[in-house]
Amino acid sequence: MTGPLPTDAASARTAIAMLAAELATQGIAGMRAPPPEPTTCCGRGCNGCVWEGYLGAVVWWCKDARALLAQAG
Secondary structure (H helix, E strand, C coil): CCCCCCCCHHHHHHHHHHHHHHHHHCCCCCCCCCCCCCCCCCCCCCCCCHHHHHHHHHHHHHHHHHHHHHHHC
């Protein structure tokens, strides 16, 4: 599975769901859980917002999941 990396909450949810489904379909176990969505955002658009960190973690998770899928494929 390839595709663009997530850039917002909606695309992160979509990427996680698609990759998790592909991992399950391929029978690949052992992938760590995706990062949880932040619950502490104040909504003021802070530099270094918790959403920035979350999206960075999701990108990393997606890259790791894609690497596992590539190894299996």
